[in-house]
Amino acid sequence: MHATDDDLSPWVPRLRRYARALANNRDDADDLVQDTLERAWARAGLWRHVADMRAWLFGIMHNLHVDALRRGRLAVVAFDDDAPDAVAPPPQAARAALLDLQAALERLAPEQREVLLLVALEDMAYADVARTLGIPLGTVMSRLSRGRERLRLLLDGAPSMPGAEAGRLKVVK
Amino acid sequence: MNPAAPPSPPSGVPVTEAELHAYVDSQLTPERAAEVADWLVHRPDEAARVRAWEAHKRGLRMLYDPVLEEPVPPGLQQRARRPAPWFGRPAPAAAAALLLALAAGGGGWALRGAHDAPLLAAAPHANDFPARAAVAHAVYAPEVKRPVEVDGAHEDQLVTWLSKRMGAPMKAPHLQTLGYTLEGGRLLPGERGPVAQFMYRDEAGHRLTLYVSNERPGTASGAATGLATADLRGGGDAHADTAFRFASEGAVNVFWWVDGPFRYAITAPSDRAALTQVSAEVYRQLAAAQP
Numbered sequence: 379m380h381a382t383d384d385d386l387s388p389w390v391p392r393l394r395r396y397a398r399a400l401a402n403n404r405d406d407a408d409d410l411v412q413d414t415l416e417r418a419w420a421r422a423g424l425w426r427h428v429a430d431m432r433a434w435l436f437g438i439m440h441n442l443h444v445d446a447l448r449r450g451r452l453a454v455v456a457f458d459d460d461a462p463d464a465v466a467p468p469p470q471a472a473r474a475a476l477l478d479l480q481a482a483l484e485r486l487a488p489e490q491r492e493v494l495l496l497v498a499l500e501d502m503a504y505a506d507v508a509r510t511l512g513i514p515l516g517t518v519m520s521r522l523s524r525g526r527e528r529l530r531l532l533l534d535g536a537p538s539m540p541g542a543e544a545g546r547l548k549v550v551k
Numbered sequence: 552m553n554p555a556a557p558p559s560p561p562s563g564v565p566v567t568e569a570e571l572h573a574y575v576d577s578q579l580t581p582e583r584a585a586e587v588a589d590w591l592v593h594r595p596d597e598a599a600r601v602r603a604w605e606a607h608k609r610g611l612r613m614l615y616d617p618v619l620e621e622p623v624p625p626g627l628q629q630r631a632r633r634p635a636p637w638f639g640r641p642a643p644a645a646a647a648a649l650l651l652a653l654a655a656g657g658g659g660w661a662l663r664g665a666h667d668a669p670l671l672a673a674a675p676h677a678n679d680f681p682a683r684a685a686v687a688h689a690v691y692a693p694e695v696k697r698p699v700e701v702d703g704a705h706e707d708q709l710v711t712w713l714s715k716r717m718g719a720p721m722k723a724p725h726l727q728t729l730g731y732t733l734e735g736g737r738l739l740p741g742e743r744g745p746v747a748q749f750m751y752r753d754e755a756g757h758r759l760t761l762y763v764s765n766e767r768p769g770t771a772s773g774a775a776t777g778l779a780t781a782d783l784r785g786g787g788d789a790h791a792d793t794a795f796r797f798a799s800e801g802a803v804n805v806f807w808w809v810d811g812p813f814r815y816a817i818t819a820p821s822d823r824a825a826l827t828q829v830s831a832e833v834y835r836q837l838a839a840a841q842p
Contacts, residue, residue, distance in 0.1 A: 387623075387631040394627070395618040399611070408624060412756070415630040416695055422633070479610040497576055498611040504578060519569045526572070530603045 386415055389435055392500065396436065399495045400443055402484055410446070414439040433510040436500070440492060440511055447488055482532035490525030493518055566590050571597065575604045626756035679742070681798040681805040684762035684816030687739055687748050688803055692758040692818075699735030699750050709736050713747045719765050719812070723749050724836040729829055731759055741766050759819035761833060765812045795830055797823060806830040810837070 393414060397407035417438050428434045483491060489511075496502045496510060504522075508515045566587055573579045574587045591598040623631075691698055701709040706723055713721040716738050723733055731751035739746050741764050749761040798805040806826045807816035815837070817830050 384633040385631060387628065390623050390627055390631050391619045391621075394621070394623070395615050398618045399615045408627060411627055412630055413695060415627070419630075419634055476610055476614050479607060480614055483611070495611065498608045499615055501576070504573070504576075519572065522572055523568055526604045526607065527600075529607050530600065533603075533607070 688818035700737035702735035703733035762816040
């Protein structure tokens with residue numbers, strides 16, 4: 379995927395997905411996407427030096443998100459509560475588990491959440507995550523490991539995740 | 552890309568924690584992935600963790616992949632495209648460009664220093680006002696974080712504050728029916744005193760400003776300026792009565808009029824028809840508010 383010189387539209391849905399998972403409400407998430415696009419255009423002169431557009435764009439979003447967290451800006455409540463956050467709700471049985479997962483995700487340390495989301499949503503290679511967040515590969519791995527374990531502990535005892543039984547592993551107990 | 556796995560390990564090389572993650576994320580070589588899978592068969596604890604991680608990963612996709620299918624809001628669509636050069640620049644550059652354009656065009660007020668003050672004092676243009684409104688718009692409309700000093704959520708405070716500083720009752724027109732939400736306002740220095748700027752925003756993120764002054768204008772003059780202007784009533788003294796006037800400069804258009812001691816200017820990148828509509832609505836509301 380690449381954007382033309384005049385259009386970042388192809389990136390918008392994925393930036394929105396990541397932002398929604400980071401901010402967990404539509405307004406803050408779209409504000410974050412908007413700020414990301416504006417900053418990207420303000421620095422459009424740098425594009426020819428950007429080898430990995432995805433790492434660059436998600437890196438901008440990361441920086442803005444960290445700034446916003448520092449200022450506490452993301453603590454505001456969305457006034458647009460009527461808007462559904464997901465267009466196609468999953469089947470009822472799986473729903474509770476997903477809501478638990480969402481709640482657990484919000485309880486992760488922001489730096490762990492970012493690594494986990496880039497890997498889970500973007501299928502980013504670990505080295506690309508390191509480049510996007512500007513951290514060493516070892517830090518990516520330790521944050522991923524801690525984030526996943528914390529998620530697992532938070533969800534321990536919660537209803538089983540959808541598809542948990544359909545894993546590719548056949549484990550004999 | 553497979554940074555976590557040792558290169559082509561013989562069977563029996565210990566599986567690291569990092570490799571377990573790389574296994575979940577399909578970032579192992581197929582050979583190593585097969586080895587890890589075999590190893591996990593005999594490690595129920597690790598297998599359970601891996602299974603949970605995989606389930607969480609699938610869960611995250613189920614939670615957030617629907618966002619990919621949502622229609623993109625117009626404001627984001629617009630911002631995904633390269634901005635028009637004029638608006639794409641940082642605010643100070645845009646304002647400077649506008650100042651230069653006005654000065655070069657014959658407005659002459661912008662870049663003159665104190666030495667030229669007598670000239671300015673002798674012939675203040677009626678069109679200084681829309682030009683100042685346009686510059687104020689150019690400076691603050693592209694502002695992302697601080698477009699206003701007091702936000703629209705505190706409209707009462709905003710109006711009270713501006714009224715006090717302006718020494719006259721102010722009112723923020725409500726333009727929701729035309730698709731504009733009040734973002735807030737700020738106080739700016741005018742020619743002889745404070746002026747007020749109200750900022751509005753439409754669904755697509757376009758900003759519109761209402762610039763209000765109650766300074767006593769100098770003697771009006773029909774001097775030519777760099778602004779392309781048109782008196783919509785076909786002539787007459789701008790200060791004598793209410794006449795909507797239209798000016799265009801680069802990416803923004805300005806509608807302005809005089810009403811008693813007040814001068815108003817509406818500035819936006821909108822076309823003339825849209826600005827006419829907004830101006831008429833603002834005029835109607837302000838007139839209705841007068842005692």
